Amino acid sequence: MTAIAPYRCAARRANDGFGRLLHAEWTKFRTVRGWVVAILLAPLLIVAVAFLQRSECGIGNPLPNGTTFNSACPASPIGPGGEAVTDSFYFAHQAVSGNGSITARITSLTGVYPAHGGHMAAAANPLAGYQPGVQPWAKAGIMISASTAQGSAYAAMLVTGTHGTRMQWDYTGDAAGRPGAASATAPRWLRITRSGDTVLGYDSPDGTHWTLVKTVSVPGLPATAQVGLFTTSPSYQVIKTSFGGSSGTGGQTLATGRFDNVRVAWAGAGTTWTGTSVGAQGTGPAGVRSGPPGPDPFKGKFTQAAGAYTVSGAGDIAPDVPEAADGNGMSAQNALIGTVVGLIAVIIVAALFMTAEYRRGLVRLTFAASPRRGRVLAAKAVVIGLVTFVAGLAGAVIALPLGIRQLRDGGNYVLPMSALTEARMLAGVAAVLAVAAVLALALGTLARRGVTAVTVVIVVIFLPFLLGTLQGLLPLGAQEWLLRLTPAAAFAVIQVVPAYHQVLAPYSAANGYFPLSWWAGFGVLCLWAAGALTAAAYLLRRRDV
């Protein structure tokens, strides 16, 4: 008897490596014409929607005085951080050099606002139809500012209408101090101390016991800066948060702050104050004076008598956010909204990428050739993820500049953004599409059947975005929760301007504000994908093909 050598496969070991598997899945993908067409369609759809972003800013807006406003929307000043800002207020100031401090006591902050929204009524009395009432974020206080030009670096201690004492700096910074409003019986003492680039803000109820609110760094302050008293009052905005979504209406407002016990402890400080109306108050539709000619109370004024100062002003010192009453910019994120459209094509292909194996029985061959089923799933995920990432990136890279150009061609002012934000948006769009494709693949694996898989991926990935962003479909609270919990949260990657609590605006997804930050939203999508992929891998192993 001769020993028979057992059979050994002659194929090289490397042939069952993951690279081979990837190659196999890539071949399966690229040889189905419909899938390739659909994946190529995704970037085309993204670009096509960017192309539709053409809209004329301001044209056709009738003004109360009978004319029509039809010039381009003006640009906003740029703050020290590079962001667009609103910067209009009345400033009674003097120039000081080096380090020092300014102290003041505020005894009241009052205001008027239009009773039914709208603009000034008659030339004789511009404030006819106004009623007393201070805006929640009306501000009066002391400030150190680089200059009186709009967009200057600054730090300020201030009293607000209903949000207590605050320290604010460089437009986006905001820290809370003592709560409560200022009044004659409960005045507020404020102090700012400069030490180089560092500014310290203090508040006090009595002028003797001081509390440090915040120490901030304001690198934009020159050696000689302007210090003084200021007042401003943002436009009145009624944000209707009814079932139908949110919308804002309103008009200009005016606030008046009363100061005394003003002490400027600075080398070279005098007793003469210069009054400057910073910026063009009364934005109306985009900076155009909508009222009749005559004295304009919204320019603000400043009076001084026996150590008491009265400063009144209108406007806001805050970041320019889309849809805010005093904002006039549009966010570039509108250019990438086509991602949602491209997403449909992507998730359908990704789901079919798995279900087609089951439909044709190919899955038996696939698993016979590669018995480790989890690796097949991983290979498919890598292939569909990479293909989608590349397609999505290509679409986004073309769509963003195109959409911005379309907006600008219509006269819109597009809010500036940093290169980092831009890169995050582009990579974010590609990554969202890729991870959504992986999620769709996993759901397709769970469903095994094309029609179920496609329905499930559209209901799970796409429908929440629709329900969460379109006005009037659901109550606002429900919409926010949808955009926190479902994969649609990931669309926050295209959001440019965050919501600022110190600026009143209709913050809703319909207006481009997502409830989660971009990284948290993307994380939610990744969690969904990871969960579905784990379940799919487990079921693949457990069940028969």
Add this chain to the structure above:
Amino acid sequence: MSAVGGVTAPGAAAPGAAAPRLAALHAEWTKLRTLPGTFALLVAVAALTIAVSAATAAAYDCRAGAGCLAAATGADPAKISLTGLDVGQVLVAVLAVLAVGGEYGTGMIRVTFTAMPRRLFVLTSKAAVVTGLTLASSLVAVLGSVLAGRLLLPARGLSAANGYTLLSLADGADLRATLGSVLYLTLIALLALGVTAAVRDSGVAIGIVLGLLFLFPILAAFVPGRTLARHLEQASPLIAGQYIEATTGLRSLPLTPWQGLGVLALWAAGALLIGGLVLRLRDA
């Protein structure tokens, strides 16, 4: 007929041969009736539609104050009560897609066309059976939704005290919204049927149908130009079709309710036409 064959003697009329239309109808009814998912889907259409409608009505909350008056909110009790249609239509579309696409998935379609070579008969029979089933299911879904709205909404602030007219089938506009919504769901089924006949694959077909339904609202909402957005709304099978639900603010709609439903009917007719042509001209 013996149990052995089922072979009919030549010359003798095969069952239903005198009325091939009826035979086709009966065959389609049998096929759809014996699919395991059909009745689950029909029940789900009604149950989910009513559940989502009721949840939306219960989520409405604006009970007192000037801001809650009918003139201030512009809320439409009928439209709120029929919110569940947004979900119901997905299931209706799935049902219709499966009625055609299921046969392509299993290869049954070749048997069907061998037995009934007049393919348009097959398509019209399928359409008739799906229409009948969808009508029945949507009638339950819509009536249940309206009833839920009638019971829930007055307590949530859409009351006569706030100036709203309560939902009532005796009211002309409410009756139109109710019956129109049943037709809406049925037309969605026909649209899905036509698309599936044209593309022959269930997965692709449901993708196209849902894309067609949901893309227009997204585009109309995020296109900044008002004129373009209005045209998109007018052309959208979902938005224009759901004008039939509106009972207030009809003047601000770009189309009348029946015109809106007509837009959806045109989409459905177009899809059926293309599906029929493709079915006739192409190999199975």
